[in-house]
Amino acid sequence: MRVAIVGATGAVGKELIKVLEARDFPVDELRLFASPRSAGKTVNFQGRPHTVEVTPEGPIPTDVVLASAGGSVSKKLAPLWSSEGAVVIDNSSAWRYDPEVPLVIPEINPDAARAHKGIIANPNCTTAILAVALWPLHKAFRATNVVVSTYQATSGAGAEGMQELLDETRNYLEGRPVGHKVFQHPIAFNVIPHIDAFQDNGYTREEMKVVWETRKIFDEPEMKISCTAVRIPTLRAHSEAATVLFERPVTPEAARAVLEEAPGVEVVDEPAENRYPMPLSATGKWDVEVGRIRQNLAFDNALDFFVSGDQLLKGAALNAVQIAELLL
């Protein structure tokens, strides 16, 4: 299969190249695109150098375009890239809410991908990491109300976000002014309950993405979900604390048994051995770690659990490549 990566030099683009290699995706030809600033750079794939080209404003002669170039670029160009038959798997939020565009997590709604009209949307990282754990529980016990609080890494703002955390932390430790540029406030040794733009209802767009996208992926347009999205000073891998009320009787043991069998999930839930999901252990993993599974104490027939997943993998590059695998 011929593959193109748009945004090949960004944090997600680099992971896309690694994931294609690691999963032995059958790449017959790989083309790499980025902004003019990065064009001309050389990137290795399967041991051979590939030159980065300027992202075209027209059709891309390939089979699959893995795009991670930001919302405004994708909004404008994805229909052009796909206009001569390529399928665009888009990592931005530009197409996710278009009823004509499938929004896909392969473990959950693979059939939706096959109904594409040239563009398939890859979900928001926070949504994807929660959804792989929530879906098997929803199927087994029917989730009625979901409350989630997130612990999101700076990688969610790309390579610049991660660099900003490192730079600010060095400044802090060396007694210099910490400064900030990518985030609204300094993030080193701080917490910012603000990711993406505020909406009229007081929620951020990041929080609403979890609501909108989970409903679309699950095909549950009325599902009751609420989210607080918080940026914390970690580099990579998001964590989330979830409370879920269920319609059918549930126990932590029954939930654990369901999750043990679920694809894309690793149950890490041995408190006595200090084993639970953490960014440190989830970074670099394809599976999302799920643990701290317990009966919620504020509601009847409700569970709490904690997830950690690699924002750049299941939250982005891995899920995109898994969608491409559905098209093989």
Add this chain to the structure above:
Amino acid sequence: MRVAIVGATGAVGKELIKVLEARDFPVDELRLFASPRSAGKTVNFQGRPHTVEVTPEGPIPTDVVLASAGGSVSKKLAPLWSSEGAVVIDNSSAWRYDPEVPLVIPEINPDAARAHKGIIANPNCTTAILAVALWPLHKAFRATNVVVSTYQATSGAGAEGMQELLDETRNYLEGRPVGHKVFQHPIAFNVIPHIDAFQDNGYTREEMKVVWETRKIFDEPEMKISCTAVRIPTLRAHSEAATVLFERPVTPEAARAVLEEAPGVEVVDEPAENRYPMPLSATGKWDVEVGRIRQNLAFDNALDFFVSGDQLLKGAALNAVQIAELLL
């Protein structure tokens, strides 16, 4: 009034001295106690040096003992310290669940303090920071179900916890092994959903403290509360994301109006100006910051809000001194 501080050289002890000074607490005599390791050190109070003495294993001849020396020391010695008339205000968890010992947040249950029998317990930091914001809402709208996820600073583990974060962070940035000693795992650029010991029900003791203590302080023994307590790589000030269901009709506007009038609370809730609670702004403040007040989307008649409060102040030293002020 004669005052003694036990644990005077620890993170909370240092704040106790500063808070006594900053609030012009009428100190006629100050005695400072610590472990033999710290005895002999000199600490300034109101410009005059005070020598740290070894914590006695008998009565302390003073009016108020502000104790922050750990649970096992307080369990054993607080009854002795108070045996000749001193009132011990204890910052550890040793006495909080004793039905004979009042557990006090002065903004909430000041009358309870006056019924003491020699010992008054100071609540857990996470509880105190949530409770000052939750109480006025509970009084106005009756909270029925509370779910809280915490973002807790390393200061919760004392000065050693903060130092460990700084040391680990330096190690990480300089490419050395990160290591860890105070926490169960490295905390630099990580998240640890584990604070204090695991209980049989799958919750940590830190999580259960929020349940047990809020019920006792509010005098609501059946209140439905559930907590996920998470350590994050910040130095000072805890944050918490709360979801609260109410019995009486509530709106974000009505809640904001109630909180604007509440003692111990500062409403920081102007998303359009990027103003919301953060550790960076809450550190050093006596009031707890409350913001991101909005209608929860998963439940009817429920609110979400976010709080940040200084763990060492309202979460410890400030609340203890406020209790002492009740005794004046």
